[in-house]
Every structure is written in structure tokens, then in C-alpha cells.
Amino acid sequence: MTAGPTTPAHPAGPTNPPLTRKARRRNRIIAVIGLTSVWVLLWGTFTWANLISGLVLSVVLLAVFPLPPVTFAGRIRPVPLARFWVRFLRDLVVASVQIARLAVRFGHPPLSAIIAVPLRVNTDLNLTLTAEALSLVPGSLIIEADRATGTLYVHVIGIRDRAEVERFRQGVLDLEARIVAAIGSPDELRRVTQPDPAGPPEPAHPEGAPR
Template structure:
């Protein structure tokens, strides 16, 4: 698999726009943490957010795709289904007397190696009970995932395929045409439930 092409650096207007958006989110989070929207909290949030953005600058995150509402609805429906199913499975393991589940850590190389795809896939996988991101290798585009209740190699393969299916659904929601072709052409994850 060839590495991701280097994204062209964003223009000055795009960088300022991204900084203003980040500032707004940080101020919102500051006010939510305090639990009170007041002028003092707004000013304090602006100061803290400005300091965070000045002293801890975030790397630029490129977004070359577009939002596809229908794919977003499909992603959300599948995600809720997986969330309910995994929650029931983990609950059964927790209350089953004397059962000791085996866990494993698997490496899952992603097909789309952008920071945005890596972060979104890692978040979606971590939110499902029974899976947890142990490490994300940004340069190689690999997620190292702890999976619960492994009985054999088929469970490892199934977990890897489920994670790649999550990546594919995320790319369907926000990916560019080239990224979408890349995940659709990969035969590794074809099968029921993907």
C-alpha cells in the first residue's frame, strides 16, 4: 500500500478560520466545565483558549472530503447497533460466574492514513465496549486495539474486519472520492456485517 500523498499546506485564511473555530470550541468547553455562562467565564475562557492555542499549537487537520448525510445516518444506525450488542456481550461476561475472558491486542493497519480518519476511527472503536485503543501509530496509520473475549484466530480476524468496517463507514461519511475508492476496493473486509 502506498503512503498517503502529502497534503498541501492550508492557506492563511483557512489557518485563521481553523484557529477561530478551535478558539470557539475551547471557550465553549471552558464554560461547560464551569457550568455557568457568564461574562467572566467567557473572558476567562478566551484567555485560557488563547494561551492553549499559542503555547500548544495543534497540527493542521486536512479535510479533503465532504459530508454525506445518508452515510452519516447509516454509520450512526450501525454504531448504535454495535454499541447495544457489545454492551450486552460484555454484561453477560461480567455476570457469568467463573468465566475468565481472554483478551488480545491486535494491530489494524488503516487504509486511509490521514490524522482525521485515524482519530475518528480510534474514537468510534474505543466507544464500543470490549474494544480499547492501546496505541495509535500516526506515521504508519496503525491502530493497536485490545479486544475482549478471544477464543481463537477467527475472533482476531473478525475483530480486525469489524474495525476496518468502521473505518470504511467513516470514510463513506467524510472521505474524499479517492479515499472512498481505496476502502471500497480493499477485499480484506468483505463479508456479512461489514
């Protein structure tokens, strides 16, 4: 089952302006913190060894494989950031239980779907953070990220009908909104909180895909 629009629901944002030396230094620090957080999450436990090894690995990765410049125009908001982590940890537990049930359930194997989700904030940082958060939750895996349109293509297990497709897509948009609320700029926050005047996009079915 493949579902979702194949064209962007929102126009791509303007090209990022050249970064100043101070902005590049700040972005490197943010990148190190982000990579280290992902490393600790992948291990599943917080220890000093995991933290230090994550910091060292992040610095080495950024030195050997420098990332393209990413503009961080937002600011960190502690309360929304705490809400994001609480909800993220809850989603981890719930998704793990659901996958365990699917693994031991008798009968037909669970259906899966590839769902296209156009994000409302088309920036490299938002695309990366949303994709990482989705991939860390059991049952969902990013198979492609279209940087030009800001669209994530997610493989999801346990999808049975169109209603669940739309429910999952809305869940991704809610995840994006929580990330933007935690670290986004005021303009990005408006984009995820104000409804789209054009209305929701009409799903498009690729040729040969089940409807």
C-alpha cells in the same frame, strides 16, 4: 494473544500540502464540532449544559494545545453520516450487553487480545476518528496508534480464537469505511471500497507471542 501485521499493508500517503487560511479556519471549526461531539458522547446524554460546556472546552483546548494541521479534503454526506450514527449506536448497545454478560458469567475469565489493524486511509483525521469511535464502544480500547503506518493497536476483551481476531479486524475496517463514506474524499472512498490487488496481508507474530 497478540495478532496482526507489524508492517503496513499499504504505503503511507503523501505529505499534506500547506493549508490556506480558509482551510485552517474550516479545520478548526470541524475540530471544535468533533471534540464537542466526543464530549457529549462521553457524558452519555445530550443536554444544553453538556453542549455548551463541550464547545467552551473545545475552544480552550484548541487555543492552549493547538493541534497539528489536518487536511480535510472530503465532504460531508448526510445519508452515509446518518447510517454511521445508527450503526454506531447499535454497536454501543450490543457491546454493552456483551460486556455485561462477560461480567456475570461464571467460570474462566474472558480472554483478551491486542490486535493490529492497518487502516487503508492513512491520514491524521481518519486515524483519529476511527480510534475515537473504537474507544467509545465498550470492550475495545486503543493502546497505540502508529501515525507513520496508519496502524491501530486495539486491546479487545472476549477474543477466543483466530477467527474472532479476523472478524474484529474486519469490523474495524468496516467502521473505517463508514467514516470515509460519511466525510471522506472520492479518492479515500475508492481506497476503502476497492479490494487490495495484493490481497489480504499475512499475519505476523511478534517474537514470544502465542500463535
